[in-house]
Amino acid sequence: MKNVDLQIDARWIATVEDGTVLEYNSVVIDGGVICDICPTAQARLSYQPTRLHSLPNGLLTPGFINLHNHCAMTLMRGVGTDLALMDWLNDAIWPMENAHVDHDMVALGARWSMAEMLSTGTTTFSDQYFYPEAVAAQAIEMGMRCQLATPIIDFPTAWAKDPAEGFQKTVALHDKYKSHPKVHVALGPHAPYTISDATFNQCRTLADQLNLRIQCHIQETQGEVDEAIEKTGQRPIARLEALGLLGPDFQAVHVVALNDQDIETLARYNVSAVTCPDSNMKLASGFARTRDLWQAGVNLCIGTDGAASNNDQDLLSEARSATLAAKGSSGDATALNLQQTLQMMTLNGARALGLEDQIGSIKVGKQADLVAFDLSDPFIQPLADPLSALFYTQRAQVDQVWIDGQLKVDQGRIAGLDIDELVNAVKHQRKSMEPQ
């Protein structure tokens, strides 16, 4: 009998490693790392865990990876209903941001986003917003893994007066966290329509020097593509290719308005694509060609986008939208099947972040970032298939979340967080942001 920290016995385990769901197996964890996965009967004979956790009606999955978010925008939940992207930005979001974004607002909004993400099974996220240093501090306090894509844009913001200051602050942030096990700094040039060639070139240079990832909104609408062709003679993806921006460290977010050549280019450069289906539908941007991206071999990931265009931070609900939208928009009922959907929100996200050796699947040697879902809700029954229950019924409850084998959520409650105090602060802050 070997002493270990934690053993989780589960009715079902979706490891994401081999496309099957294990039944009546156990995950054994020591020192925050998965050290064995074996039938529960065998685990009981082999291990003496300090903590034993049993999921008789539960499904264990890897922690979810939300690859695109503007966390602090939880404070703008529900702002600008039934508006198109550019009206929503110009008339609703940007005026509110210009008036109210500061370090403390970002810290509070990011904390609020992290609370919702954690309690719905997300253990790793990428953020792209002002004051990333505020988000880093909150993530460390909450114990979440994150990529912070610093906001680079060719006009003055509350955080940086120009791209040069943005780059300088990015370098400082990177220096501060380069040895941190959970905080990863990246570059977040906003979008091809707000970034000059010179600024993009500086992003590439800095990314190569410091080994940073680059996350950028790309071809979110057909209007963006049409306008780019008119202004530059090129589609944005072709322009980025010509500039040498594309590569396995590049995360292209939204990618709704793609032609076949765009998809071929993304695949050829091993770019990661990040779909945000709820946001793309809500803002009437359209449907990303997720089936075609997957078939072309592009590493397809998923994000919630900010709460103002969603309006939630729940990646499971986002994935349900993604699998349904993939089938509905491609006319292929096998598009983005449920194993692929789960891979998109776990292992593929880890690959995009360069963390596939550490997280993204339930595998011996990886960190124990895990989510336990309870599938005993009456209206999940009869249960034919745990993944079908997970994605389609919307009644799977997150019971536990572990990061590095540490229990962060139990029975839906976040360890060490006073949710009532936090929600009151959020309501107070929002009230101060309403137009007078």
Place this chain on the structure above:
Amino acid sequence: MKNVDLQIDARWIATVEDGTVLEYNSVVIDGGVICDICPTAQARLSYQPTRLHSLPNGLLTPGFINLHNHCAMTLMRGVGTDLALMDWLNDAIWPMENAHVDHDMVALGARWSMAEMLSTGTTTFSDQYFYPEAVAAQAIEMGMRCQLATPIIDFPTAWAKDPAEGFQKTVALHDKYKSHPKVHVALGPHAPYTISDATFNQCRTLADQLNLRIQCHIQETQGEVDEAIEKTGQRPIARLEALGLLGPDFQAVHVVALNDQDIETLARYNVSAVTCPDSNMKLASGFARTRDLWQAGVNLCIGTDGAASNNDQDLLSEARSATLAAKGSSGDATALNLQQTLQMMTLNGARALGLEDQIGSIKVGKQADLVAFDLSDPFIQPLADPLSALFYTQRAQVDQVWIDGQLKVDQGRIAGLDIDELVNAVKHQRKSMEPQ
């Protein structure tokens, strides 16, 4: 002070009558009927209710109307994941139905569906399945309103050996329930590809004689339309127009593969259209042109379809899909706005059923079919707009449901129903249906 049965004081009331949300108003009910809607301060001075119900963080809406379901298919929840419509029918659903559909199976499955519908805010539904007499008995026991569209099809089924027997049983059912306040018998010819001209003609004749509604699956896929043109030289809607089937008593379900002429025809005949977005996405049928149908003046309604292609019976989740899919597929962020979305699932459903004088909105003189949602969940906050919270956050909890002013659901529990006993019966039945 007037004595009344029930007064509900609500933070918000979406009446559906005028496109606004009332704040701090009360709905006053006597004899099962809404007798007043007024500011709460005024109601407190005017009425002495036997029961007073207060919703300090609640939104009151009309009971939802699920206009297309195959209720008993809750027993087939999760059967046939990631399959296209015809494979799903031929390889997964029809073999199971052929082997297992009988009166008792339908009674149990329908009861299970009604439990889920009631607890998620649906007070009225339409069913189209074998053994409608079994569904009628369950609906009466559960106290729900329903339309039973009897299954008419040009091949032998467990319920009827041919359409003639189907019509005969329809007449018998109609005779039994013609004076029942809650059970409405209709005709349910399956689809143009399974119904001959002669059978359609008989449907029209019988519908006219007995004042029955007709519900039919119409143009669910482009393949169905292409095949119809090849076989008959006509699109199905054109064929039905020529046969004289179309009219305000006709409910066209799915209507995914529509051209402009089809939409114009549906509008001209005042046909009701019923969209089932989750089913249409899951089976890769595509997206109904809901924005164009609405703009053309077609009475747009919504249904969950059966649980096997969804996999839930939750009309609020279905409506979320509908509003997102409308925007995403039309490229118009104002498509199916949230007030229209609520109207689609309430008043428009009532119109399709010919019950708009009785239900579908919160209006003096109508029956008190009402749903109370609790909007106090932390992650709904900050709350900008109660309808945005209702449709987009997916965290609005059904607290109470009333039908005719009678409390059917309280704190999520269905009055008089032993849910554990029922779920055990459901699991047992499903086990007996699995392929050996």
